[in-house]
Amino acid sequence: MQFQDFSVHAAVGKLAALARTPHDLTAAGGLTAQRLGEMKASFCGFDLLYATQRVTPEVLDALQELADEAGLIAAYTAMRQGEVLNRIEGYACENRQVLHTASRDVFADPPMEPEASAKARRELEKLRIFLDELADGTLVNAEGKSFTTMVQVGIGGSDLGPRALYMALRAYALPGRSARFIANVDPDDVAEVLSGLDLSRTLFNVVSKSGSTLETLTNEHLVRARLVQEGLDPARHVVAVTGEGSPMDDPAKYLRSFYMEDYIGGRYSATSMVGLVSLGFALGFAAIMEILRGAHAVDRGAADPDIRANLPLLMAMLGIWNHNFLKHATVAVLPYSQALSRFPAHLQQCDMESNGKSVTRQGKAVGWQTGPVVWGEPGTNGQHAFYQLIHQGTEVVPAEFIGFRQSQYGLDLNVEGTGSQQKLIANMLAQSLALALGRHNDNPARCFPGNRPNSVLIADRLTPHAMGALLAIYEHRIVFQGFCWNINSFDQEGVQLGKILATRLLDLISGRTASTEANPLEESLLKQAGIG
Structure with a gap:
């Protein structure tokens, strides 16, 4: 499989031009019922509502061109067939299949x-x-x-x-x-x-x-x-x-x-x-x-070259639009399900250990942004914590909401006409709209600028099958982005240096390293920290 630099693809220039005037969600007609119906993808039991992203049909067409030029589906298929893709050309590396x-x-x-x-x-x-x-x-x-x-x-x-x-x-x-x-x-x-x-x-x-x-x-x-x-x-x-x-x-x-x-x-x-x-x-x-079975269904569906039908590929390309062209540095994954409270933590590793890279597959420095900072907590708790920043802060944070129409246990009670699960999902959808549309107020402290890109991923219930599908959707989103950026998403050299230094410090603490062989800086650090 031959990979090319992100910057050489013709679609990159086209997307850069489109990004100078991105779709304005706050303008009259910027978000309509028709747009909501048109910008929806259904895939393996999940619906992705992405009308609240700052994209147009032209942007989606250009993202399709980029996916095609970068050979993302061919690379994904080669990965599943066992081609050695965990490698950096010409340099010592793990040199493994990715299976x-x-x-x-x-x-x-x-x-x-x-x-x-x-x-x-x-x-x-x-x-x-x-x-x-x-x-x-x-x-x-x-x-x-x-x-x-x-x-x-x-x-x-x-x-x-x-x-x-x-x-x-x-x-x-x-x-x-x-x-x-x-x-x-x-x-x-x-x-x-x-x-x-x-x-x-x-x-x-x-x-x-x-x-x-x-x-x-x-x-x-x-x-x-x-x-x-x-x-x-x-x-x-x-x-x-x-x-x-x-x-x-x-x-x-x-x-x-x-x-x-x-x-x-x-x-x-x-x-x-x-x-x-x-x-x-x-x-x-x-x-x-x-x-x-849920993961396998997604594995098969992720081979579809059409980004409007292939949900992991679509999410990957929307992420590239937000990160590389609209220049947003982070992405918040916000599950409106307490059961998914540790899923963002898993994605932090899966995404940032995979795509937190600054060299290409050919061992050269990249000339474009690679992986974003990924973070998140469950709603509605997060609404009472950090949503202030994502609504009104100076840093625009694209958001990916995840929700389910039904609860797992079925234990619910109507209070003031609605059940708790309905309140949970209403809050999620309201946050999506609020981020997209914003609100004008003569009091500047009460203005919401809007145009905060986000999407909603929703399924019926969080079952084992749905969890397998959700896991695979995000795994493939990450892998598609790495292929597009021409980086190796499958090694983790960046975690090694700290391990090596920790071992040296432990050797000092335990006395396995003689004082005559000790690094003065490391000795001093232990002393200043009051350890050893």
Whole structure:
């Protein structure tokens, strides 16, 4: 697959010219019922309402041209087929395939990359057997009692995605089952998670591809020490998700081992064993298969070259319009669903670790903006926190609202003629309109400038299938943007320097580094911080 610089595409110049006079949503006729009906895309159970973006049919046509010139669908197809796309030409790099879609291509016949999908099927079968043994009483604790809690020990992609999905789908948890998560190397995190747990009925799921992640290994040692302290055998309470043949692939130390592959990056791994083991324990095998089906439906639909029909591609190109042409530096993801409270945190990693890059796939400095700052919190809480800035601040923040027409639990009550879910969605739609239209007032402090671009992504209910689809929609939005910017969205070299320096500081603290070999600056920093 050949990638070209963003700046060479003819559509970039066309879009730059259109951006000099973007659509005015606040003008007479700027936002009409007709526009609302025309600027709507339906895809895999979701509707995207994007009439409140500052686009016109001409802008959409130019964005289509850009997607075509950049070969986004060809690149996406090559990725799914197993081409080595995690690479920088001419430089040392991970040089890997990118096959997170293979973990849910298990429904296809034939799959896009048969070998990777066959491995995914094997791991799913191992997981099914494990979950069946837990359910039928074959696999129990030393006292013959069932396990009720699984604690996932991991960090980054081994925590954020699985945690976000579990929190989103707790309404569908099996009776008597729950999951918890330990990520931070802060010992208080471990202490808080373990507090109140019956460790004799708890399984720990340690997730590390290499088996050498510092934070995860440290927390695993703390967990094992607590188990021993309680008179429990860690080998009967700890499972591993790791690379085949890693130090953690050890049946003497782990109850079971499930495998993760090098070609699935951490932030894209929630639908691999990284996420499915804990999700399967808490939700059951049928639910995780629905997550995979939802994601797979999006994987297939994302191959459509028409941006008006392909929702992840459309969201990617609207994001490029806002970021590269309207020059907005951030994007707020605002789920009007408390269940999605950690989904923006997952997207922060997935998007910013993927597209926070400043060199091209050819190893040259980029000459254009790449990934935006991604952030967000659930509504309506956010309305009483930071919405002041997004309505009236000097920084224009494009917003992506996510909502559901029905609640998960169905527990609601009419108050003053409407239910809570109706109030929630009415608030979301009102915010979309308010950001777009603004409001004039003779009192300048009460003026709302409007023209704040936003879109609404809405589905019927947050189910396992819908969650899988939502996850994949955002994964592909991120990947399409990286392809368009000609950057490698699949490595994370930017996290390495801090790890190296932290290891050197720890060597100083522990005395493993002799004072004669110490870096004076690092020694001084520890001294000034009162550590060591």
